[in-house]
Amino acid sequence: MHKAGFVNIIGNPNVGKSTLMNAFMGEKLSIITSKAQTTRHRILGIVNGENFQVVLSDTPGIIKPAYELQESMMGFVKSAFEDADLLIYMVEIGEKELKDEAFFNKIKNSKIPVLLLLNKIDSSNQEQLEEQSELWQQKVPNAEFYPISALNGFNVKNVFDRIIELLPESPPFYPKDQITDKPERFFVNEAIREKILVHYKKEIPYAVEVDTEEFLEEENIIRMRSVIMVERETQKGIIIGHKGSALKRVGVEARKDLEKFFGKQVHLELYVKVNKNWRSNQRQLKRFGYNQ
Numbered sequence: 468m469h470k471a472g473f474v475n476i477i478g479n480p481n482v483g484k485s486t487l488m489n490a491f492m493g494e495k496l497s498i499i500t501s502k503a504q505t506t507r508h509r510i511l512g513i514v515n516g517e518n519f520q521v522v523l524s525d526t527p528g529i530i531k532p533a534y535e536l537q538e539s540m541m542g543f544v545k546s547a548f549e550d551a552d553l554l555i556y557m558v559e560i561g562e563k564e565l566k567d568e569a570f571f572n573k574i575k576n577s578k579i580p581v582l583l584l585l586n587k588i589d590s591s592n593q594e595q596l597e598e599q600s601e602l603w604q605q606k607v608p609n610a611e612f613y614p615i616s617a618l619n620g621f622n623v624k625n626v627f628d629r630i631i632e633l634l635p636e637s638p639p640f641y642p643k644d645q646i647t648d649k650p651e652r653f654f655v656n657e658a659i660r661e662k663i664l665v666h667y668k669k670e671i672p673y674a675v676e677v678d679t680e681e682f683l684e685e686e687n688i689i690r691m692r693s694v695i696m697v698e699r700e701t702q703k704g705i706i707i708g709h710k711g712s713a714l715k716r717v718g719v720e721a722r723k724d725l726e727k728f729f730g731k732q733v734h735l736e737l738y739v740k741v742n743k744n745w746r747s748n749q750r751q752l753k754r755f756g757y758n759q
């Protein structure tokens with residue numbers, strides 16, 4: 468017997484969705500930062516076993532969209548409701564509600580199984596854990612509840628075993644050696660964007676998109692050239708920094724991550740370009756893969 472299905476992870480921004488997906492995968496597929504709206508796409512992470520294929524979806528955190536890019540991000544979340552065989556609804560310690568009522572009702576009235584994961588329990592005490600567990604089980608009574616720590620791995624294996632139990636009998640959806648639906652260049656863009664989220668303040672990371680124009684794999688090295696797009700001239704200066712020092716740091720750190728990811732030496736060339744208001748431009752968004 469072979470089991471396979473789509474397991475889609477949804478929840479508020481910054482609760483640890485990407486951390487959980489990486490924990491299930493046993494490798495860093497999705498980027499993770501302490502800032503909200505780190506994930507902008509729906510990213511498939513495929514875990515293959517002899518008798519199963521779990522097709523995970525990491526999705527952007529649920530927000531009220533304020534501009535076109537965010538509209539598109541919420542489109543990815545919507546799509547994750549449509550094809551799921553199993554929903555993972557993740558909340559974090561201290562959280563009180565999912566602000567978007569429509570999404571919340573969809574979870575509560577879901578016809579497919581829902582696993583409600585209370586994450587980051589490593590940062591709580593017993594009293595808080597009990598109080599939060601009760602609150603969330605009352606709020607989503609149709610769900611199976613698990614307290615977890617995606618970061619420390621607490622309960623992660625138990626949840627994964629339960630996923631396999633709940634999956635329908637089915638042949639695999641993807642070749643058994645495939646681990647994601649995204650091309651190599653996507654992960655280059657994301658590695659660079661992660662460093663930008665980490666090193667720049669306020670609005671800057673949200674005004675940035677990365678596009679990898681060249682990805683040339685040679686025998687011993689992969690040569691990459693990526694453009695960092697910002698919305699305004701002033702942002703370009705900030706990204707580059709004094710004598711290029713800030714941009715250099717992004718390049719060095721991203722390259723190290725990419726060498727780990729691809730298991731090969733990497734040469735990464737970065738440059739910065741202004742692409743006015745790309746976040747609100749349908750044509751540009753489509754070009755960067757935000758259409759669906």
Ligand SMILES: Nc1nc2c(ncn2[C@@H]2O[C@H](COP(=O)(O)OP(=O)(O)OP(=O)(O)O)[C@@H](O)[C@H]2O)c(=O)[nH]1
Nearest residue numbers: 480481482483484485486504505506528616617618
């Ligand atoms: N203490 C603790 N921190 C965690 C845990 N899981 C995730 N984090 C941290 O929470 C922050 C957000 O994690 P992400 O995995 O990027 O969260 P996300 O839900 O994917 O966020 P968005 O993509 O922005 O919606 C990071 O700083 C993680 O290290 C956990 O179990 N315990």
Ligand SMILES: [Mg+2]
Nearest residue numbers: 484485505506
């Ligand atoms: Mg994420």
